[in-house]
Amino acid sequence: MNASALVIFLILFVCVTVIGFYAARWHKADLSVLSEWGLAGRRLGTLLSWFLIGGDLYTAYTFIAVPALAFGSGALAFFAVPYTIVIYPFIFVIFPRFWSVAKAKGYITASDYVKGRFESRGMALAVAVTGIIATLPYIALQLVGMQAVLQALGFGSATGAGQDVALVIAFAVVAFEYQPEVAHAFPDMMQFPGTATCFVKRRAANVPCHRRCLIHAASRPSERPRPWKR
């Protein structure tokens, strides 16, 4: 066990937990409104959005999988650098336009946008389902990455249950920072494991969960996106 690494990890973990508990009570929002729940009421400014986009892009994959690939295969891993470079000019052009349309029409998810733009429920459903299915292996990858981190810190061995326990504790802390949401999400979690993993990912990156949004969009007329008009 690496004592200094463990101490740094624990200090950061406590800091993030305290900030999380504080944030849940700061600017209390009406979480029954979907845009408050999923998009923080569209009130995140430039700085917080910058952190969120960074948090979405630079994950366990960036810090563990890519360096590991570079260590194992060399220059092959450098595919990650050009694609990360070209993402920024791309989203610089697309996102502001996307944001203003989504704000004007009240869209929350990508499938809301597709439904409004192409007036096709089937296509919106396809986008939502693709989002969920594509997110599952990515979350699995993040969990494997976190396990590798915890293992390197000395929580359990490759075959032991030590890092599983640490992982469960970490996620439980994150979940219970947002008790109203946990209570709210619990029946959904029981129904479909995808929702649980989607929920975790949403917590980590503040991305709205597609399935929940579909349910809400169907059940709350006031939150339904307005039809697309040019």
Place this chain on the structure above:
Amino acid sequence: MDASPAARRNHRWWYAVLIVPFVAVLFPQFYNTGSPTLGGLPFFYWYQLLWVVLTGLITIVVHYLTA
């Protein structure tokens, strides 16, 4: 800055500058060599890392020219 519709259309052409990083990094043929090295680092590596900075600068310039 002039915000008339015609001027805005002219500003839009600055977005084309953003194609430069795409061309520069999405064709490994351009930089798949070991020399010239920079402080012992092969060209292949420092060229890509250089484009991280250059793309950031280009995006900042385009942001102000299209604002």
